[in-house]
Amino acid sequence: MTDDAPELRASDADRERVAEVLRDALAEGRLDMEEFGERLDATYKARTYGELAPITRDLPATGAVAPPPAVSLNKEPVSDGSWAGRIVGGEGSSSWAVAVMSGFQRKGRWTVPRRFTSVAFWGGGEIDLREADFADREVVINCIAIMGGMEVVVPPGVEVVVRGIGIMGGFDHREEGVPGDPGGPRVIVTGFAFWGGVGVERKITRAARQRLKEERRQQRLDRRAERRELGGHGRDEHERRRHWEH
Template sequence: MTDERPQKPLPELRASDADRERVVERLRDAVAEGRLDMEEFEERLEAAYTSRTYAELEPLTRDLPAPGSTAAPSPVQAGPDGSWPGRIGAGGPPATSATAVAVMSSFQRKGNWTVPARFNAVAFWGSGELDLREADFAEREVVINCVAIMGGIEIKVPPGVEVDVRGIGVMGAFDRREDPGSPVPGGPRVIVTGLAFWGGVEVRVKPPKSAKPPKSQRAEEVERSERSDRAAEPGTSAERSDGGGPNLRKEP
């Protein structure tokens, strides 16, 4: 004899901790992609952790694309150079290794290279330079672990990249002088950690080499005014003879 009782509708089923965590993970991705602002994220996060059934969880992601969906992608805001969406997890040129070591020498990582999820940099009586302005990123969040012993490591990041400096300095310092500005939605997050002993790790914010700020209208006006002033000075073409040379007058 078969059981003819109607099955309980799926939305009425109780949700598990794993179900709630899957929803929370989608909400985190939506924030990183700029689909939700922080206020919306916090509201939905609280609702997700207090939900008891699928019916309560489903509305929290109803207006978000399914994981891995490419049918109707929404615009993702790009970074300062307009290329972040294609530079994170895109599998660009691989780094030669996830470690760089300078012992009484130096190392450089610059240009078009891929920053792995975790990168170790060591400078002992030496120096190192990590330039991330034109780099690709294996993941949205990367960790750069620096050990500078009587040496120095410089890290260059473009504006808009979120930077979290957590290193410890012992008779040394982890220094971030410039303000990277507000993080760009969809951009990478760089965590700088490690130890500086009689050494230093410096994080600098610099625009990409290819990005040249446009000349302001005021600067152009000043430049034109300076050219006009130079043209009116004595000895210029305004006081030259028809032959092209200076129009010199002899004293009587």
């Protein structure tokens, strides 16, 4: 974290780096559960670098939030959207998430690791893979929901396998059996649900939904134009017949 730009807006990735430091501190006994919960809540509510800085200042992992990068005026190459371009290797942006009487989200542009573990206790979480990259062609989403719930959102073209166990709860199997695209990733949803549930839903991205909306609007405009054109030809033919009759 840098103190020279406290008013700059923090990103989801910045908040996630701070949350990872807090989880490590909890595991090492540096924070108790109450302190962890308070700081985690403050992390996900933070909007600027200045609000994030104090959260980890007394913990060993200084520099949890990197300074914002300089703005580049060079246009970056745009991904072609193919699965080959989204299976990127590496370790992933985040390997786990915890919600204790609260919630978490993993969405937008992030890299799904080979194994992602999430825990929701009296809370909930959303794991959205629609705009994500993947560390491998096959990834495992391990969900532990205790008196809580989670939602896994996958885009079209992804094969889904559900292997979770539910006790007085359950895992959603509706998206199983849908074939994936050639070269597309395989997502295995596993874990344990006790008095809770893990849902799996297939959705298109907002951008794709907007494109479909625009395509349908254009199709309606084209049909109206065709009807007007046909109607105009009909009126011309009617006028010609009246001319010859007279």
